[in-house]
Amino acid sequence: MRKFKTILISLVLFSYAPFGFACEVCKSNQPKMLEDITHGQGPQGNVDFLITWTAAILVGFTLIFSVKFLVMPKENRxxxxxxxxLE
Structure with missing residues (x-):
């Protein structure tokens, strides 16, 4: 029961929403697309957006292929x- 309480309290504390969003000062310095997501200075130019979107696309492909090969590994070929x- 004590372990359950600890896990429940941890989940409540870590799921508290304001910790995950930007403050008012950071929100005003961010570009419109990212204004409520992160703290600090946002992307400074088109190259920063290009790098971010390229990384996001690569992570997406990696996620898709990892799930695909976990579900259907095709080890019978x-x-x-x-x-x-083995031979």
Whole structure:
């Protein structure tokens, strides 16, 4: 029961919304698209946006392929590395 209480209190404290959003000063310095997401200075130019979107696309592809290969690993094919080693 004590462990359950600890987990519940931790979840409540970490899920408190204002900790995850930007303050008023940071919100006014951010570009319109990112104004309530992060603290600090936002992207300074088009190159920063290009880098951010490229990274987001790469992370998206990585997520898609990792889920795909976890769900359907296709280890039954004769040219799979596992079969080459076992033979």
């Amino acid at each position: 004769p040219d799979h590395i596992k079969n080459i080693i």
